[in-house]
Amino acid sequence: MHGTETMPVGRVRDGALDLLKWLALLSMVLDHLRYVGLSLDGLYVPGRLAFPWFCLAIAANLHRVKNTAVTGQWRYLGWLLLFSVISEVPYRLFIEDADTLNVLPTLALGLLVARGWQQKAVVDRGLALIALALAAVFSTHLMFGFFGVLLPLAMMLVFRRPWYFSLLPGLVCVAANQWQVLLSSGSLVAMLGLATCLIAPLAGLVLLRRGKSVSPPAMRRWAYALYPAHFLLLLLIRQITT
Template sequence: MQNLWGIMHGTETIPVRRVRDGALDLLKWLALLCMVLDHLRYIGLSLDGLYVPGRLAFPWFCLAIAANLHRVKDASPTFQWRYLGWLLLFSVISEVPYRMFIADAATLNVLPSLALGLLVARGWQQKTLFDRGLALIAVAIAAVFSTHLMFGFFGVLLPLAMLLVFRRPWYFSLLPGLVCVAANQWHVLLESANAVALSGLVACLIAPLAGLVLLRHAANASPPAMRRWAYALYPGHFLVLLLIRQLIA
């Protein structure tokens, strides 16, 4: 995942540098942790409060993808399309473990949403006819099949929204924050009107800013590097949690 997610560091704006940044690796690990915490709600225990940190996972994955796009925008097409291939491959691999763990899932796993989001953001960045065409196709797919995609239409737009704030002051993170809220069925959360739902809304709104602040101020962090093997953590964690659920049942 190192090549997929890129590296980012800045002060008042958000420039990207082409060397490994421990802050970005830390963001990846925290996004993975938040995802696992979110999915712990399905192991059979009363853990509804984990919904709140779970709202940080998807926007932080989108932020990392946007960071990588910004870093490799001048790389060769082969170098760039490799990332899309890994996403598509593990989209297929992950679907069975995902449905084994969440039997009543109403959407596909999260990787197709990320893959479409990558195409949309790259089309805006590259500005070639081919890339723009693929981006339009991705937007059309997201619009038509929104109910089948995790985080729906707005989830596909979130990597682009993240990319748009890279050279803007920090307060522009409100834009991806609003897109993130829209991707998380804000009307359902408002209708619920309980502490967990409202806290989840707040988490969605501030997740992009929190991720950008982390990338700015944790440059000296040195967590283990996430490389391509980390793609396997997505389907693998479903199988581990499924085993835990069977053991405690």
């Protein structure tokens, strides 16, 4: 894995990126299976891959569209914001004691921060500063908090660098995952969860750089609907099994 390797650009499908998104979705579903009423606490560990891999997908998409029309990038943000609203009710129905918003607002703010770093336009820098301010003020209301908003930027900063730079987003990922609580727990699941957070960025980068030959189904805009839909499906499973 060398720092000179780059991602495909333009409209060419990147099979490795699609695979990363599918695996992130699978990890998220596995994580949420812990809430269907069964004893599946161990799924917390693979579940730690989901958020950093979605953040890495944001970084990869920003690299792919860096020199394309900005309308596509605003559309990307618009879909995130739209499904942030759509997903909140299914999320609250399934996670009954939720004390944060669903994950999409965190990803939307993270997208703004990462794009503000990438682009020199005043509007992009201004929106990034606003996103940072919102993340700081409302950190306790955001899933993965302030550090979760920083994770897409951390991923983008190491995107084309040697593998050992992945330690930076790994540490940011640990900080976003309530590391104090996990350390205090001291359980095997908690320790494995911390380790997974630390190595998730590296694992995702390896997949993107070495998985060029894979051709999974393309994950297009319809995939946004899978986020609220999976909450409703798991809610139905819980009602059937309990």
